[in-house]
Amino acid sequence: MNEDKVLDILKDLNIEFVVSLPCDRTKDLCAGMESKFHYVNINREEDGIGVCAGLALAGRRPLLQMQSSGLGNSMNAVMTLTDLYGLPLPVIASWRGVYNEKISAQIPFNSKIPEMLEAFNIGYTIVSNPSESELIREGIMKAFDNSEVHVILITPKFWEGSTPECCIPDKFPERCRHISLSYEREIKSPVMKRADAIEALVPFLSDMPVVCNIGVPCKELYRADDRPENFYMLGSYTQATPIGFGVALGQEKDVMVVDGDGSLLGTAVLPAVAAESPENLIILALDNGAFGSTGMQITHAWNICDLEFMAIGAGIKNTVKVHTKEELWAVLDRRKNGELRGTLFIHAIILPGNSDAPNVPLSASEIKDRFLGVVTSKR
Incomplete structure (x- = not known):
């Protein structure tokens, strides 16, 4: 149900594209996003900054979803693209390393994220309980109203006890395919600069x-x-x-x-x-x-x-x-x-x-x- 609350907020705010690299804490949310929005899978969070910037430059309303650790490899793009050009970017980040974290490698960086965001003067909102779900709406609105980056850090506690009603696939699609490739090229001495x-x-x-x-x-x-x-x-x-x-x-x-x-x-x-x-x-x-x-x-x-x-x-x-x-x-x-x-x-x-x-x-x-x-x- 908590996932459905978030999806309803995104719908209410006319989010058109969700650019995403998932976290296991938000796997159900990601499934719902994929079924309800134009969902763009990425392989590195930094690339999501660029894709969302391009969508914003085309006048669209994107949202970036990632694990909070992905902020670490995204900050140069955040500051020298999104922030520098004044583009809107709401980020929903699954905040690891702070609540019942069992993986020690998640703690050193993720536990310092608020201090990092404050150092870069990036707005953020912490959401820990389902009763605070409206803070997600407010954070997304800040991003679009002020043409700025706003990071919404959602702790794993938010998802506890939730059974989403959104569509979750129960099996993978067929993977079998035939690959046939014949490739022969010559790289010649270049003549153009x-x-x-x-x-x-x-x-x-x-x-x-x-x-x-x-x-x-x-x-x-x-x-x-x-x-x-x-x-x-x-x-x-x-x-x-x-x-x-x-x-x-x-x-x-x-x-x-x-x-x-x-x-x-x-x-x-x-x-x-x-x-x-x-x-x-x-x-x-x-x-x-x-x-x-x-x-x-x-x-x-x-x-x-x-x-x-x-x-x-x-x-x-x-x-x-x-x-x-x-x-x-x-x-x-x-x-x-x-x-x-x-x-x-x-x-x-x-x-x-x-x-x-x-x-x-x-x-x-x-x-x-x-x-x-x-x-x-x-x-």
Whole structure:
């Protein structure tokens, strides 16, 4: 019954998407969420920050559900994305380490969470008893009313003695499947630099929303074609594709993510993308085999990992590899002409090297406001 109270609150507050990495203390809640909302499974809590940010940028109402320990690997994204841009993010966190905790590893971090949130000036609410369930409503409303992060820490005591009425599956679906894969590619000597590839995009963008990876890529996109539809990342390393994924889920227009090999190697979002397979998402992986914005240190993509093969292994159906502007143009032409529909992963092999593009002269709030304005007006 206590799970049903929470689900009713979410319905009353018009929550549309629940982005979730579950905790065993909230397994019944998660089952109810999955049956009643657009439920997006993620594999790392930090990616949920990005997905929810993208949904908010599309004008939707998401909620993030996680175990409280996931806050530890999410704080950089929380502060340099959600907080910096002033985006709403209600978080329901199953608070471990504080009530009848039997796992010693849950205690050192989780027991200090209120102090951590206070240090970062993040609002939070503690809910311990079913009689306090209305505090959940108040916390979610604070997040949306003030465009801020608000964490609702629910202790295991809240769920004690509860028998939910929500739909809980009694068995797993059939898992048997046949996998047949033939993959042969050649990675040729690159001829484009990142700035060349970004300039090549300009004729195809029109009013397409674009989420651009942190650092020099944003500078090069700003110089090539600044538009309100460009979301320039100022922080939150690895979150370009999660943000773009959220924007794609939240509206119907094609969305392009300009991402890089270093960023994509650091995220666990590609299987989640493949599971949802939004028809309107294009991921352009600009692979220079280096951490381009931090001094050109070589990444594992240089001569070990193949990003296209990684995307295929994650379950993405449409993948291509390009080396030249002409090859990139040909792929984008096919997309424009109705081919290659569905989530599309373009692996572009490029040269290391940065241009001398200046910093993006926009604040986080300016970037958000103009992007949100044009995207929601055309949703």
